[in-house]
Amino acid sequence: MKGEGRSRGFLLVVGAIVASLVLVGAYLATGGSSYEPEKVQDPCKPRPWSNPQSLSEIANQFTVSALDGAACQLGVTREALARALATPEARERFKAKYGITDAKLAKAVRAGLVRAVDDAEEAGALSPLLAVPLRETVQRIPLEQAIELINDAESLLGNVNSFLGPAGDLLEEFLP
Amino acid sequence: MVLADSSIVVLALPDIYRELDTSVSGVTWVLVSFNLVMALAAVPAALIARRVGPGRAAAVGLAVFAGAGLACGLADSLETLIAARCIQAVGGAAAVTAALELLPATVGSEQRATTVWAAAGATGAALGPALGGILTELVSWQSIFLLQVPVALAAAVPILAVAKHEAATGIVSTELRRTGRPHLWANLALAMVSAAIAAALFLLVLLLIEGWRLSPIEAALVVTAMPLAALVGGKLTDFVPDARARAAAGAILVSGGLAGLAFLPKATIALTLPPQILVGIGLALVLSALTETALSGRAPQAIHGGWTISARHAGVVIGLLALTPIFTADIDQQRHDAINAGTAVILDSPINPLLKLDLAERVSERLEEERGKVPTIGPAFEPLPDDPGERSEVQQLQGELQDQLDRGATHAFSTSFILAALLGLIALFPIALSKEVEL
Numbered sequence: 001m002k003g004e005g006r007s008r009g010f011l012l013v014v015g016a017i018v019a020s021l022v023l024v025g026a027y028l029a030t031g032g033s034s035y036e037p038e039k040v041q042d043p044c045k046p047r048p049w050s051n052p053q054s055l056s057e058i059a060n061q062f063t064v065s066a067l068d069g070a071a072c073q074l075g076v077t078r079e080a081l082a083r084a085l086a087t088p089e090a091r092e093r094f095k096a097k098y099g100i101t102d103a104k105l106a107k108a109v110r111a112g113l114v115r116a117v118d119d120a121e122e123a124g125a126l127s128p129l130l131a132v133p134l135r136e137t138v139q140r141i142p143l144e145q146a147i148e149l150i151n152d153a154e155s156l157l158g159n160v161n162s163f164l165g166p167a168g169d170l171l172e173e174f175l176p
Numbered sequence: 177m178v179l180a181d182s183s184i185v186v187l188a189l190p191d192i193y194r195e196l197d198t199s200v201s202g203v204t205w206v207l208v209s210f211n212l213v214m215a216l217a218a219v220p221a222a223l224i225a226r227r228v229g230p231g232r233a234a235a236v237g238l239a240v241f242a243g244a245g246l247a248c249g250l251a252d253s254l255e256t257l258i259a260a261r262c263i264q265a266v267g268g269a270a271a272v273t274a275a276l277e278l279l280p281a282t283v284g285s286e287q288r289a290t291t292v293w294a295a296a297g298a299t300g301a302a303l304g305p306a307l308g309g310i311l312t313e314l315v316s317w318q319s320i321f322l323l324q325v326p327v328a329l330a331a332a333v334p335i336l337a338v339a340k341h342e343a344a345t346g347i348v349s350t351e352l353r354r355t356g357r358p359h360l361w362a363n364l365a366l367a368m369v370s371a372a373i374a375a376a377l378f379l380l381v382l383l384l385i386e387g388w389r390l391s392p393i394e395a396a397l398v399v400t401a402m403p404l405a406a407l408v409g410g411k412l413t414d415f416v417p418d419a420r421a422r423a424a425a426g427a428i429l430v431s432g433g434l435a436g437l438a439f440l441p442k443a444t445i446a447l448t449l450p451p452q453i454l455v456g457i458g459l460a461l462v463l464s465a466l467t468e469t470a471l472s473g474r475a476p477q478a479i480h481g482g483w484t485i486s487a488r489h490a491g492v493v494i495g496l497l498a499l500t501p502i503f504t505a506d507i508d509q510q511r512h513d514a515i516n517a518g519t520a521v522i523l524d525s526p527i528n529p530l531l532k533l534d535l536a537e538r539v540s541e542r543l544e545e546e547r548g549k550v551p552t553i554g555p556a557f558e559p560l561p562d563d564p565g566e567r568s569e570v571q572q573l574q575g576e577l578q579d580q581l582d583r584g585a586t587h588a589f590s591t592s593f594i595l596a597a598l599l600g601l602i603a604l605f606p607i608a609l610s611k612e613v614e615l
Contacts, residue, residue: 005416005417005418006418006421008415008416008417008418008421009416009417009418009420009421009422009425010421012412012416012421012422012425012461013421013424013425013428015425016424016425016426016428016429016432016458017428017432019429019432019454020428020429020431020432020433020435020436020454021432023432023433023435023436023450023451023454024432024435024436024439027436027439027440027441027447028439030441030442031441031442032438032439032440032441033439035439035440035441035442035443035583035586035587036510036513036583036584036586036587036590037510037513037514037516037517037518037580037583037584037587038517038520038521038580038583039513039517040513040516040517040520041520056528056529057526059529060526060528060529060532063523063529063532063533064523064524067523077516078520078523079515079516079517079519079520079523080516080519082519082522082523082533082536083519083536083537083539085533086533086534086536086537087537090537151529151530151533152529152530153529154528154529154530
């Protein structure tokens with residue numbers, strides 16, 4: 001009777017080990033070890049453009065490149081910066097959290113716009129003839145306007161005429 | 177009822193937190209205080225029960241438990257609630273330890289009394305969260321405590337007869353000096369396993385409510401899997417008389433279940449069920465087996481029962497205090513990572529830049545509104561765009577963002593579940609060193 005009790009006990013322990021291993025093994029095999037948020041990319045690393053065709057697609061990638069460039073300069077993630085630039089209140093919270101002044105933010109946003117122009121030019125989405133004056137212009141504009149350009153890159157790229165003055169008519173034909 | 181009380185408030189904590197306008201660490205003490213006082217008061221309460229008689233000790237204990245429960249239900253501040261919980265634990269400790277002395281007369285033998293008492297402890301621990309969740313959702317968190325008042329008083333009525341008999345005859349224990357030493361290894365294992373089980377119960381309900389945004393009643397229904405599995409585990413006791421084997425198997429199952437919860441491959445309720453079944457069967461096996469081992473050959477039963485109560489509740493306190501800061505820090509980090517991952521999904525999406533930055537803004541607003549919690553992201557996407565193509569893209573985006581949040585919420589608990597699983601496995605050492613006991 002005692003021997004039978006022991007063998008039942010042994011079977012129970014073995015059964016518990018098998019059940020536990022099967023469960024954990026099945027969960028690990030179906031992605032249990034990697035079920036976590038995706039890691040965001042370092043904004044300082046290049047993010048290749050994916051052959052944009054329309055003006056809207058170019059504007060989309062322009063915005064992302066500009067955010068990458070500005071975030072890299074500030075040492076924050078592109079995602080945190082995007083949320084910060086959404087509203088003046090969010091921007092103030094962001095500045096307070098990271099100890100960033102308006103001047104530093106303006107410098108970073110302008111650097112971001114320059115990177116966006118560079119990336120667009122490299123991807124063949126922007127003619128070098130248009131890229132040069134655009135690069136010059138974005139390096140001088142005030143912070144509010146620079147943020148607006150990130151938010152509404154499509155208007156910027158679509159309205160080069162008004163943005164760059166009389167030379168715009170000539171340059172517009174260089175947009176794809 | 178008393179043993180379920182250590183975990184019964186866990187699903188009510190968010191409501192208590194909001195209503196009493198307190199902090200997260202403050203509200204945790206509603207849970208910790210009860211278990212801590214139970215751990216400290218169990219042995220002294222058992223000694224008093226031996227001195228004054230178990231009938232009188234149980235009757236007074238239940239009356240104190242009921243009175244303090246009433247005070248808990250009427251409490252309008254966190255301080256009052258915690259103070260009342262402490263008094264409730266003192267009453268509960270007296271009632272539970274004395275009950276072990278009273279049970280043999282009811283169930284026929286001391287050995288049977290030990291089995292019933294141990295099984296009641298396991299069932300109580302497993303049932304607590306589900307019961308508390310249902311009451312919180314259907315009535316209020318106060319109802320958890322107020323409902324205990326009539327139940328405790330009803331339980332005290334038949335015991336009063338025993339108490340009267342003790343008072344009339346003056347029969348009390350004279351064996352105080354002959355109390356043997358507590359069973360060290362069994363009680364140590366009990367403390368470790370209880371810490372692991374506390375993690376299973378408390379972390380799982382927090383994951384369901386705070387992470388996956390289930391209502392208390394939904395979470396209560398989900399965690400009902402554990403007490404149901406515990407019922408099955410309890411039946412195994414009859415087939416396996418070797419308590420050490422049952423304890424080892426139980427500890428392995430609890431650890432396996434916790435490891436399963438640590439490696440959930442998706443934020444789906446159905447996937448929590450297999451680990452819960454393992455934990456439920458495991459806790460029924462291990463808690464009853466270790467309690468039987470700790471009480472076997474020891475006298476008086478009330479005092480050694482007191483040691484097991486003390487070990488179990490000390491384990492719960494250690495589990496809560498050790499794991500709470502870990503998962504609190506993890507949930508903050510994971511929430512942050514999930515928000516960044518979700519924003520990346522929005523930024524990399526093909527939707528119009530103006531719309532995506534507008535969405536980033538609304539997501540940001542949602543974060544502010546639900547600061548410190550994993551947000552429900554749906555409202556940030558409303559109203560949906562009129563254009564069918566754009567609407568479909570935004571809806572897909574919403575799903576992807578929610579997926580990132582679910583990933584973050586689920587992963588936030590992984591480290592704590594793994595640590596709890598390790599505690600369960602470490603308990604195998606004292607289990608191996610404990611003596612062999614057969615029913």
